[in-house]
Amino acid sequence: MKAKYIAKHGYTIYIxxxxxxxxxxxxxPITAEETREWKRKNWGYFTPERYQELKYMKKKRKERFLAMLGSPTPAMVSARASLLTAVDDLQDALSTLSAVGIVAARSAPPQIKGVVTVGAGMVMTAARCMDILTEVMSPEKILLSKKRALDGSTEANPFTKKGQTSIKKQVWKAKIKRGTAFEALQVSEGIFGIGISLGAIMNAPIDIIAGNIRMVTGANVRVKYPIPDWRIWVKRAAKFAKSMTNAYALRFDCDDTE
Known part of the structure; x- marks a missing residue:
């Protein structure tokens, strides 16, 4: 399918x-009933607002699919990127869990404080191991950073004495770094659909490099920039304003009841 698409449309770099x-x-999110009625083309089942929402969501889903088909990045590189993303997602989840453990260890009763502290330390160690695995799987990062060369002597490596001391201090002092909050947003996006998704940002530079290489070899490569759908944003703003109005009304009702 990818070969046929590229032969007809060429490669596309999606920003x-x-x-x-x-x-x-x-x-x-679209429900099972809405999916069934959409396949039947029963447009009367949807309100005009909901129809526009679903139309926009399906358009974005199609764009993501076409971005995958038209990507100039070789399949082998894409496979490695997918594996790195999976490892990074696991590292983010462990970091978030360790942050929760840090807070729990600080506020836990004396009877279980030691157990919670040990558990938080183990999770934090696993998170740092995943971080090292990401570095090992990305040797090109050596050109950008000396991090791997310094891992043996800095607190980033959980297998060194300094790294173990850093973990203990971070647990006992309940020190949560700003990066942990950022990772938590990535984890919440995967679980609740609200947060930050860095996959598109991480893949864009690779596509740009691969696209330029293919362009030099004579391949047809085009760039597609994001064009905001202002109608959707107007509807979002109206929905937000309505929800805020309802929230204030509920607050005043509660005050009157008291």
Whole structure:
């Protein structure tokens, strides 16, 4: 399928837009009933507002599919990128879990404080192991950073004495770094659909490099920039304003009841 698509349309470099990176969940996910009625083309089943929402969601889904088909990045590189993304997602989840463990260890009763502290330390160690695995799988990062060369002597490596001391201090002092909060947003996007998705940002530079290489070899390569659908954003703004109005009304009702 990919070969046929490229033969007809050429390669396409997709530049990610706001909705590709920031996941807020403006639109309600499509339900099984809506999927069934959409396949039947029973447009009367949907309200005009919901129809426009579903149309936009399906358009974005199609764009993501075409971006995968038209990507100039070789399949082998894409496979490695997918594996790196999976490892990074696991590292983010472990970092978030360790942050929760840090807070729990700080506020836990004395009877279980030691157990919670050990558990948080083990999770934090696993998170750092995943971080090292990502570095090992990305040797090209050596050109950008000396991190791997310094891992043996800095607190980033959980297998060194300094790294183990850093983990203990971070657990006992309940020190949560800003990066952990950023990772938590990535994890929440995967679980709740609200947060940050960095996959599009990480893939874009690879596609740009691969696209330029293919362009030099004579291949047909085009760039597709994100064009915001202002109608959707107007509807989102109206929905947000309505929800805020309802929230204030509910607050005043509660005050009157008291």
């Amino acid at each position: 990610p837009g706001f909705d590709d990176i920031i996941k807020i969940g403006f639109e309600k």
